[in-house]
Amino acid sequence: MSIQTSVLADLLQDLPQLRPQMYFKSSLTALSHAMEDQVLAGSDEPLVIASFQRERFYRQEAHRYKRVAEKSDQVYVLAAPETDFTSRSDSYEMVAFDREDTLSQEWHLVVIGQQYASCLVCRERQAPAPLTSEQLNFDTEVCDAALNIAGPTAGYVDPSRRFEGIWTFDRQVSCKAAEFLLNKILVYRPELQEKIEQAQRKFLTETSSGFHEIDPDPFAQRLVTYLQAGQYKLLKAYKSIADQERKERLVNSITSAIRKSLNPHEILKGAAQELGQALQVCRCLIYRCKETDVTSTNLHEFLSTGVSSLAGQSWPLQDNPLFQEVVQVQEPLYVAETRQDPRIANTPKLKALIDRFKIVSWLLVPVLDKGKLLGMVELHHCGATPQQWQEDDLALVEAIATQIGVALIQAEAYANLEDLNDQLEALERTRSNLIAITGHELRTPLSTIQVCLESLASEPDMLPDLRQIMLNSALTDAERMRKLVQDFLTLSQLESGRVQWHPEPLQLQECVELAISSARARLLKEQLPQISTEVPSKLPLVRADGEWLVEVLSKLLDNACKFTAPKGQVIIQARPNGNKMLEVTVADTGRGIEPNRLETVFDRFYQEEGALRRTTGGTGLGLAICRQIVNGWGGQIWAESAGKDQGSQLHFTIPIVEGSGEQKRPNKSDRRLGSRG
Template identity: 55%
Template sequence: MSVMKSASSLLQDLLQTLPHLRPQIYFKASLTALSHAMEDLVLVGKDKPLVIANFQQERFYRQESRRYRRIAQRTNQVYVLAARESDFAAVSVPYATIPLDPKDDLAQEWHLIIIGQKYAACIVALEFASPVDAAALDQARQFKGIWTFDRQVSMVAAGLLLDKILVYRPELAAAVKRSQKRYGLSSKALPGVESDRILEIDARLFTDRLVTYLQSSQYKQLKAYRTITKKERNERLINLITTAIRSSLKPEEVFQITVRELGQLFSPCRCLLYPYQVSEVPAPIDYEWVAFDFPAMKGENWSLATHPLFQAALVGDRSLAISDTAQDLGIRADPQLSSQLERWQIRSCLLVPIRYQGIWVGILELHHCGDSAYVWSDSEQALVEAIATSVGVALIQAQAYRNLETLNQQLAALERTQSNLIAIVGHELRTPLSTIQICLESLVSEGEMPPEMQQSMLQTALTDLERMRRLIQDFLTLSRLEAGSMRWQIEPISLQVSLDLVLGSLKERLSVQPIPQIVLELPPELPLVQADGEGLIEVLTKLLDNACKFTKPDGKVTIRAQVINLETELVTSVSSQRKLKLQRMLEVIIADTGRGIEPNQLEAIFQRFYQEEGFLRRTIGGTGLGLAICRQIIQKLGGEIWATSGGKNQGSEFHFTLAIA
């Protein structure tokens, strides 16, 4: 369908038709509250009014699409406008949709016009100012326009906007004509129409709903400001410590900055940092920040990490948060430990191991003292863990500063890992958390929500919860693989049986979305492979998941297998001579017709946290750990894994080998 463009904005036309109108300034939060309160008049009323809404952008409409389906159940006179971003024109809804040209002036305006038999109302506003950080402060966008219950103004605005709708959708002429006739609309001011005629609205309902929506907008805006402030504070602290590490080869300067800034940020009573290795005797504390009126521990031989109660948890490379030492059963069962904590007035504490490349080099401790306990939040633990990671660099730097080239490579690797980890956690955890929060808040706040909508929101929350579980499971699996703590049960395994299990699970998980055709091209008699059953299923699952994600539903995924002979080198123990030996292996190939991989990225895709910037992460998402896990498993089983591809949009093939039983 060709896209046309209207001549001018609705606000300009309305002000020319009714020059006595005086536009006002509105924030988006105010317009949102007004719009929802006006829409509620339709939802709770018995009237069947004309409703015309312009959302500017299609993504804004998507946020309110469920609400407008409910409105369409009340009246069959609904028109929705928005600048299209996808298939807005083809969406199947019980009302008329009008996709705007993004360059049209209408795409910069906010409209909501309601013409009923007993009342009329309209909002006609043009956006003219946006905050710098529009994503974080969306509610602070500013509009200039008209909001009124004046019937004449509302009817003129409706008439003007219906004329513009016909420019885009001339096939709606008959429906528009019925609307104009039914509600007596005109795009010109009618001198005989009284401005306040038939103004019969439920004022109390409108006022109550308006106040509720305004409070909700203020609460969301306050949360956004708090989030930005907290984010800025945390980033400033990490940048300060990182800058200190880069600018100084003296670790004591870095440690002093760390304990001071952490202590002042959290305002506990004490912050400690000390080197520590499991095999060594704890050294006296050299770096401490302590609040006024609390005893200092500098110079003390102190380390909670050496106590068996804490050591097991810390060895697992996890931080340890104790909210109330007076109520912890493990601490109360140890009189000596309880006495130590009471002596230093420690009521709550956070212990974070400082590691570098798997080596335990130190401890960061935060103490809350006094009579009240303190519950450490996940975000606080994550921040201290990130700082501990940076401090770990400084501890190693003190030992390796002479080898500047090696040190710079280590810092670069750490920065990439930290950057990727923050990006993945920020996107892959925050997105489902936000969805879950919105669903649960909606279930709590919308008391009259239909059962089917409640079920939809619960299902959405459960889906994103499963997404988070799989993300965390990937982190744990790769951690155990790299630490060598996985337990393997090597035995003869049938590839066919493993594939049947994986394909059954895949089709069940992806039953609600279309997937490409999956074709098996296996020899009639496949030999058994020597492998771990769970490990093989994990590899097949991740490779097939990737193939389905990056292949369109009309594409194809093919699974093949073949027996090959590989030459391996053997060194005899007597003569130290190298000999070649042929080993029979089963090669499994999973080929797809999807997006393909650039040749220079075929090895990089197996690195942990790898994401092809702007190509995979932005459109597909994921942790970047799947292929790294596959390589770890296959190598542990004595095989190899690699990828081939002709390039972008030419499909890809993933190969791995396993020894034949």
């Protein structure tokens, strides 16, 4: 049930001499409070009808209407329910109307006594294009509750909100408004008919107007009080705006200074200078740190005249109770007088620093990003008396700390972006090498295979010796293609983490022998350099996957033979490297490696002579595969060389079995050794 007639519209229709006025929200609030105060200050027992838009506005005024109800038994309160507001008889009559009713769009307060009458009837004037909550950057309902502006017009006091309506002391107008409202109450609560008829006989039969010896003092006092309060709030708002402007100007100035560079060192140095100058402190200290740091020495500071510097000093963090408290609560910490602080007094090392650098007042503000500590801002006052920093100054330091955090994260993001660009460039080079090498390595053997097969197919009378040569050539290049595909698949498995390792105790000597035997079998028709081993038989057992260990040794051996002349020499050596690792070296007297390429040789597709003009063959994947395998069991691999034509040494480490010394060889049935082909 809802009523679609407007009280304001009906009032203007019945009393055409009335002229509605425009009111601001604050004006209506002051008027409604003054009317209520007039009731509370008087001895009359008036009729009071208050219509609220929503229950939330009523709740802010409920305590006042309990006091009003003590003055009269003819008090009616209307509101659209939201939670527990219902139609019932309490200290006063409560009327819950439908939210679709036009009452939800209007505000009413009518007071009619024997000696006076007043009414306030208004409706909000709809703006042509109201601001959204996003544009205002706050929620209107939240502001209503926060400001707690009581009365039928309670709500957020927005200067742009205006209202059209009637406010008057005229008894005729007040009685007519009361008549309309009582009729609406009867629709929602017909059981109140007898009580409403009593009110009509008592209050609505009088048609005279005027004050009739009314005391206007409570009404006037309320309006004066409200005006004074408004003026005070206005002055306070102006001061707040001025302080905010100063704060924003300083923040913008400091932010601009620290964002001139993406170097973290320059950011902290600039922030310390700007903040120290802005607040005119004795010492401003800014440094990078983490929660677990013991000390900090990379300090950036601003110093006023006559203040000693902390540059190069080891600033305590782990043993500093103030720092630890800031880390724990992630909030600024202010010590007004360090000599009287028990945390400092109970820490002799910190107390000595306080005395040495004459720190009287101390402020610590953390630089945070998503709860992670990035650094610390400290302000030191070194004067004779303690420093009482203002709340606005503390807020400014917090704002600057936030900006420093943002600047540091941006600097780190830029550094990460540069690393990512380098990685992308390397990936692009890899892609280009992959295309070039794959094209060449696949095209060449495919061409040979195709020629051989076409010759065999088109020449059925070919001599047996020539036929065998053709078959051998095709088989050799098919094996070359198989190895290429196998290397691609092996590297892909290793880099994607799809390899399942099966570590076990192994004798290194057996793995070396298997690798040498495999290399000689693969390179049977080629003239190899002299291969020798220097692997002591009393070496401890190693823990590794046998197949992958033989694979590493085989590839390093192939690589050494490939770049060493037949008259050269390849030596496999092994020795303990600390208590937990065994170091294996494959040394040769071949072509050698230039010093600036000792790390690059382990990149995928790396070839010293270039992909398409090499003389030794291969794809450049061998050492990349070795690095992935060695990293897989927790070892390291590296290259050494005196330079071009000076030979090279490739080293890698293998974990030693714990407690293993000179031990009995394990059964061959318990080992899985062999080449991966």
